[in-house]
Amino acid sequence: MMSAPAQPIARPSTRRFAFWRAPMLESLPLRLSVLIICFLWTLPTAGLLVSSLRNPLLITKSGWWEGLLNLFGADQWTIGNYVQVVTSEGMGASFLNSLIVTVPSTVIPITIAAFAAYAFAWIPFPGRGFLFIIVVALLVVPLQMALIPILRSYAGASLYGTFVGIWLAHTAFGLPLAIFLLYNFISQLPRDLFESAAIDGASHFQTFIRVVVPLSVPALGAFTIFQFLWVWNDLLIALVFLGPGGDVRIMPTALFNMIGSRGGSWHLLTAGAFVTMVVPLLVFLLLQRAFVRGILAGSVKA
């Protein structure tokens, strides 16, 4: 894959950016260092994946790299670790719990935020500027500030340990960023759209459904992915509002408990960790562009 040496130097039409990067482009040390970085970054995860598929008796007897050297050894590989983790360690039920927690905790805030962002951007009402300033101020407030009082009221309102309780918490904690991002997007839509909708006699609600939502799909999608991953991977809010055990345990909590109870059982820990990573990695690989947009969009999250 050498860059063709016989070519004349200036080929601006095909490699527009090559010119300004020319001096070091694709030199051997550069390529080597890129390869090394990619290798180092992947190595820990690769070790986890390989180990999760190894015979439990072998995992602590030899390094996973030795397993790779002995690729066709008898009794080297098994999916038994995964079977045990999903069934007797309860990761299967936790997977369902994670879905129950994550999907509404993504849809509810984005719906509420979209309506609010539209109103903040395009419908004049008294106090609009002041209320939006509060939203901006709340962007970086650490959610730790909310835990103690809310936990107290949850105990009183028997919302502790319920899915509804954690939906509301995730919704509220996601709202400032969601409103802020969607406001930035929706307020940039052309004014003509709203004027002609008003002339056509469309109400605010109809304008929202027929004009704002279809045009805001990129922003809505980006935030959906960000919030989905954030909730799916969250440990703190789940530990505080759902508790460490019981029927409502989500996957990060389940994995966290396994570290405590099965600290030495690497065949279970590696398989368990990989089970929790499947959905986010799929989202990452399938929706890469939207994923990057989402992560970038969420970059101001507190």
Next chain:
Amino acid sequence: MAFARMQGSGRSRLLPIAIVVGLLVAAGGVAVLLDPKGGQNLLASIYDLIGNAAGAEALRNGQGDQFIAKIVLAAIALLVGVGGIWLLFTGVSSLVELFPPKPRDRIMPWVFVVPALLLLGVYLVYPAVATVIRSFQDDNDAFTLANWSSLATGPFLEILRNNVIWLVAATSGSVGLGLLIAALFDRIRRESLAKVFVFAPQAISLVGATVIWSFVYAWQPASQPQFGLLNAIWTAFGGEPVPWGTLFPINIPAEIVIMIWLQAGFAMVVLSAAIKGVPVEVTEAARLDGASERQLYFQVIIPMIRGSIITVTTTIAIATLKIFDIVMSISGGRNHDDVVAVRMFTEMFQFFNDGRAAALATILFIAVLPVMILNLRNFRRQAAI
């Protein structure tokens, strides 16, 4: 269908009924969800209806088709959680639309913003104020400074020191590495493929990442085979095996490495986009003036992407400040590696000392205050234009 013919007026009469029915169903769903055994009880009632008394009995005793009960619950949760919120907005809006235009247009914006304002008020504004007040109260709500003065004692000074180490090392490590990788990857042909490898850790949970790295750090006595990658390499070079993840003081950098591994990809993506935004004319001019590649980077490109560097640094710094999952999973903060967010959790759930937990939370709040002020000032400036 008969309905189709009487669309106009018929629809407006049917709609409220449909919405009321829908909201009642949603309320029933919420009731099931609030019941700790909601899924089992619902499925048991269904079993009773279809005459499967034995199955219903087993479910109520915590046996039988538990998994099916969970799936029933999941279906209800998704229906209520996703459908309910849309029903609420659609329902209330269409009711308001029955009003004459003038009051309608005055009420409608509030229909749109009140749910958000209510949640923000109840879940963020009020609790934040209450937490600050709580940090100055003892367990009988009397005024005290004890929560704060106790933070000046030994273990807490150690916690604050750890947070500062995290803040400096994890933030500068992530941003520095991200910048370096962005600059390197910018010059190869398969850039986007290479980026995938560094960026992928962003997708996974911090708990998962901690398990991944705990396996790298795994330790065995010297007589046993080292299956942890780091100790295998370390002993191959003649070192004694080291419990990297649990031995103070090496455990703190070992934990910080996990954070850098996760966050460098984020810094890389943002900074790489910024580097690509530097106009070709600028870099060309610098080259014509005889700037070396290194000078080009440090004296032209980095100053030009300063804004992006500041954004990335702030974002990672805020995330690092509140670091919880990594320390919690690796040791619970028991090996002199405790940090503010973990200690707050321990104070809440182990020592039941809400006052001190509130003071710890307030410390985090004070630490982000400058960012909040900066955000507000930026927003004011933009709004003014």
